[in-house]
Amino acid sequence: MxxxxxxxxxxxxxxxxxxxxxxxxxxxxxxxxxxxxxxxxxxxxxxxxxxxxxxxxxxxxxxxxxxxxxxxxSVSTCKIDIVLIVEASAYTSSIHSALMAAIGDLAGSLQISTTGVITYDDIVDLNIDLNDYYSASSLDSSITSIPISNAASTVNLAEALRVGFYDFFTLSKGNRFTAFRHFVVIAKTYSSQTGATVADQIRMNLRNQLFTVGISPSASLITDLKAIAGDDSRHFEVSSPDDLYTKFNNIFQKIAVCPDITIEPMTVECELDIVFIVERYNLRYTKRFLAELMDNITISSTGIKVGMVLFDSGASTVFRLNSHTSSESVRDDIEKISETNHTDHLVDKGLIEARDNVFTAARGDRTDASNYYVIIVGPFESYPEAVAKDIRSSGSNYIFSIHIGNQYQTEYQKAVDTCGDYTKYTNVDSYENLINIKNDILQKITSCESVNISIPGRFHSSFQIEKRC
CATH class of the missing domain: 2.10.70.10 (Complement Module, domain 1)
Structure with missing residues (x-):
């Protein structure tokens, strides 16, 4: 023209x-x-x-x-579940309506995924679960109408990511077991509670992918968002909510396409009966840790079977070794445990409950499988050594201890071995950092412990040799 x-x-x-x-x-x-x-x-x-x-x-x-x-x-077998983590603070109040309208259009255009929404300032709100809407138009409308509730002048991005990781992606809220989980952070304000450390923990599971969008971001926010994304190509910047529309294609090409990753759950060459013996304390972190383990373990009648016991002043069975035939159903049961804290932490009660009421033939214990007792306990005084020693002395029984904190380490080391071999003892400094030892624990509890002895000209035998000291 x-x-x-x-x-x-x-x-x-x-x-x-x-x-x-x-x-x-x-x-x-x-x-x-x-x-x-x-x-x-x-x-x-x-x-x-x-x-x-x-x-x-x-x-x-x-x-x-x-x-x-x-x-x-994207590949036809791909499944993606997406959580949009959106800032809703005093700094976004003037653009909130336009921002949610643009995000609604973005989410409504996605056809491969289920999508949920979290908003945050200094408080985190879980607005829409993954299974709340299956109609694109209904999802778009619902996102557009999300109010800005507090509009606080401080923001806590780290806690918003924690809510996404620990509380949002559960099977009961619509997370599909084999789906990739995409975290999409949309932020305008730098938070002193930065999210990089939490993001590193989220990324330990290859199913978890992170993406960030900065709205007129400051240099400090850009640094944090890039650290959260883990890769500059997963970070986007826009000047306004309307600018999101011009970036839709680039954003779609990232968040709506499955990564080129093959995830193979661990398998074992022996039969293992594993019972997790867990204190009823800080279960938000323990449940996610165990759920992440289930993403990597294959449950089967010829490989690994799993049971669970909770303990405080007493102990009770959550599920037996023969309660579940899939990792998905185990994870679902774990995620449904109520998060109530108790003041007593009697590990010996948990060990006895596992021995007497889970490791039994009627409840799925196999005579030719090694029995793994996996204790998860915090920095609390308890004396499980006597019961643990009795358990280890009978059959193919092994005790693993996951101990949080730096107090009473000796008690939990002696639970796994009284002779000084503490390879089955693992210490971590805090409940939130449990996730950091996931791969180490996976290697330990999926290792076959039987000892093979071959006698020339005779039969081959596989059995456990009890150490004496």
């Missing part, structure tokens, strides 16, 4: 139509190719891929701009 002045009047003349350019990737094919002005092109996902966002038809408008958004495709 050009503008000329002729006899004091503006005359607008139009030049040749400007053709549009296709925006596709290797997973998308063009089925109708018409990029002329007002022409409509059609797109489809290649075989083995499915639509996750964008439009299958786009019309070329004035100036060479295509309508809608580019088609985004």
């Amino acid at each position: 050009k503008i000329n002045v002729f006899h004091g009047r503006f005359v607008v003349s139009f030049g040749p139509d400007v053709a549009c350019k296709h925006v596709t990737n290797s997973y998308v094919s063009i089925t109708t190719d018409d990029t002329s002005c007002n022409g409509t092109s059609s797109y489809t996902c290649n075989s083995g891929y499915k639509k996750v966002a964008g439009n299958t038809q786009r019309t070329c408008g004035f100036g060479g701009i295509l309508s809608g958004y580019p088609l985004v495709c």
Whole structure:
């Protein structure tokens, strides 16, 4: 288009139509190719891929701009559950309505995922669970109508991430067991409670992926958001909520596409009966730790079977060795445990409950499987040594101790071995850092402990040798 002045009047003349350019990737094919002005092109996902966002038809408008958004495709077997963690503070109050409208449009365009929303300032609100809405239009409308409740002048991004990690992604709230879990942080204000440490813990599970969007972010916020994302390509910056629309395609290509990661749960070459013996204290952290273990362990009748006991002043069985046949159902049972704290921490009660009421044939104990007692206890005084020694002296029984804090270490070391071999003892400084030792614990409790002795010309035997000291 050009503008000329002729006899004091503006005359607008139009030049040749400007053709549009296709925006596709290797997973998308063009089925109708018409990029002329007002022409409509059609797109489809290649075989083995499915639509996750964008439009299958786009019309070329004035100036060479295509309508809608580019088609985004991902592998057909991919499942993604998304939590949008959105700042709702005094600093976003003036843009809150526009921001939630844009986020609603973003979430409503996703077709491969289930999506939930958390908002935060100094308080974290869990607004929408993953299984609250299965209609894109209903989800869009619900997000758009989320109010800004407190509008505090301080923000706690670290706690918002903790809520996403520890409280949001549960099976009862709609998290699918084999789905990737995408955390999308949308923030405007730097928080002294930075989220990088929590993000590092979240990333320890390869199913967990983090992405960040900064709205006119300060240099300090940019640094924190990039650290949370873990990769600059997962971080985006916009100047306003409306600017989100121009970044939709780039954001879709990241958050709506499954990462190229193959996750194989651990398998074992022996039969293991494992019972977790857990104190009824700070269960928010312990439950997530155990749930993360279940993401990596395959439960089967010929491999690993799992039971659980809770203890305080007494002890009770949560589920038996024959209660579950899948890791998913074990995780679901763990996540449903009520989070009540008790003041007594009698480990010996838990060991006795496991021995007498879980490690029994009627409750799934196998005679040819090693029995693993896995204690999880905090920095509290208890004397489990006598009961533990009695358990270890009988059959293929092994005790592992996961001990939080730096008090009473000797008591829990002696629970695993009275001769000074403390390889089955693991110490961590805090409940929140339990997740940091997940891989170490996985290696320990999925290792076969039987001793194979071969006598030339005779049979091969596999049994446990009891140490004496």
